[in-house]
Amino acid sequence: MIREATAEDDSSEGPLLRLILSGPGDPPALPAGSTASFAASSNSQGAIIVRANATGASLGDMGGHRHLILVPESTERGTDWSIFEETQSLPAPAWLSPGDADALLSQATDESASLIESMGYKTDKIPNPRLTVGTLADFYDTPGLPSSVPSRSAKLFARADRVAAIIETVTDRIGDHSLDPQLFRLWRHVRAARIAGVDYALMDFAR
Incomplete structure (x- = not known):
């Protein structure tokens, strides 16, 4: 069909x-x-x-x-x-360029990691926040991407995974939900980057 x-x-x-x-x-x-x-x-x-x-x-x-x-x-x-x-008209997509999406995620990643450290999270459960973030980012990694996926898309996916790992570090591993309003807003950037990465890859495939 x-x-x-x-x-x-x-x-x-x-x-x-x-x-x-x-x-x-x-x-x-x-x-x-x-x-x-x-x-x-x-x-x-x-x-x-x-x-x-x-x-x-x-x-x-x-x-x-x-x-x-x-x-x-x-x-x-x-x-x-x-x-x-x-059959109805669809809302216009954001059409973020890979550069725009990457810049937004880069800023979000730095702000979130700094936020975690500034709150002084040093517990037996999470002795090293940045190490935990790195471990989770490895878990979220997407090794199954086809080799033909353009590097700009792969980079966006990797950065989106890292932001997702930061959010999980605070909310799930640390179990502190006092920062939910600040952290959950980052999911919008994660979603936008993944969409932009897919758009760019498909346009590259069509060329």
């Missing part, structure tokens, strides 16, 4: 696929109140937008583009996907 629906795609209009991630205070970039938006908001895995031509078998005869929204759901047997056809 997806192959047929995208057979007439024009790569000049941007990536054929787009990653959608959302979180508290950061709704998915889908039409508000739509079934797809509700489904994407109800899971923690986001969604994939596929730009489809209007002549696809299941897409009718309307002119212009439609979109297929793929929403995953984890089950005991693996991952199930629900597909929604969306």
